[in-house]
Amino acid sequence: MYGYEQSANPGPGGPVPGPASMPGGHGGYQEPAPAYPEPSPPSLADAVRAFTTGSMAAEDFQAVFATSKVYCPRGENPGFLALHDTQQPVIPMFSSLKELRRYAGKESKFFVITGAEVLDLLPTGYGFVLDIDGRHRMVFDAKAVEQMVDFTMRRMYG
Numbered sequence: 207m208y209g210y211e212q213s214a215n216p217g218p219g220g221p222v223p224g225p226a227s228m229p230g231g232h233g234g235y236q237e238p239a240p241a242y243p244e245p246s247p248p249s250l251a252d253a254v255r256a257f258t259t260g261s262m263a264a265e266d267f268q269a270v271f272a273t274s275k276v277y278c279p280r281g282e283n284p285g286f287l288a289l290h291d292t293q294q295p296v297i298p299m300f301s302s303l304k305e306l307r308r309y310a311g312k313e314s315k316f317f318v319i320t321g322a323e324v325l326d327l328l329p330t331g332y333g334f335v336l337d338i339d340g341r342h343r344m345v346f347d348a349k350a351v352e353q354m355v356d357f358t359m360r361r362m363y364g
Contacts, residue, residue, distance in 0.1 A: 247270060247273070248270055249274070249301070249302075250270060250271065250274035250275070250276070250301040250302070250321070251301040251302050251305070251337075253266075253267050253270040253271065253274070253301075254267075254301050254336060254337060254340070254342050254344055255342050257344070258342040258343075258344060259342070265357070268354055268357055268358065269361075270321075271321035271354075272320065272321045272322040272325070272358060273320060273321065273322070274301070274320065274321050275318050275319075275320060276299050276300070276301070276318065276319055276320065276321050276323075276324050276336075277299065277300040277301070277302065277303055277305070277306040277316050277317075277318055278297070278298075278299050278300070278306075278316060278317055278318070278319065278324075279298060279306060279309070279310045279314055279315070279316050280315045280316055280317050281315070286327075286328070286329075286332075288332060289335075293347075294331070294332070294333060294347060294348055295331070295332050295333070296332065296333045296334055296335045296345065296347075297328065297332055297333070297334045297335070298334070298335050298338050299324065299334050299335070299336050300336070300337055300338075300340075301336060301337050301340075303316075305337045305339070305340050308339050308340070309338055309339045322358065325351070325354055325355050325358055328351055330348075331348050332348060332351070333345065333346050333347040333348045333350065333351055334346050334351065
């Protein structure tokens with residue numbers, strides 16, 4: 207093993223039995239399963255579905271959005287791609303790579319940021335549309351984005 211010859215005879219006394227060689231042994235310590243496992247937060251796609259169907263409050267959606275990955279199509283230059291053929295400019299964003307690929311194609315370029323970073327970096331006066339081609343499309347106009355930023359600031363700084 208590792209450049210050393212291994213002897214077929216381990217020497218006097220032989221190997222010391224350890225947990226791996228004992229009946230029912232696992233070869234190492236295992237943490238016991240928690241009695242009450244922490245629930246995992248919903249994915250952004252689940253939160254979009256729940257919010258658009260009315261089974262999730264706006265504050266809960268914003269909490270999930272802030273910590274979730276958001277997939278954004280990108281062009282040749284850094285920054286968000288905006289749609290200007292709407293009442294006010296909006297930026298398409300997606301809750302999953304699958305949703306982005308449905309909209310922009312398999313070979314499309316993209317970047318991934320968190321929802322909190324979206325709120326921090328989104329230009330003033332722009333809204334965004336989440337999952338534009340999805341069953342549960344959500345449109346946030348510029349005023350809604352401002353409200354989300356205000357909510358996030360109050361939550362973070364009191």
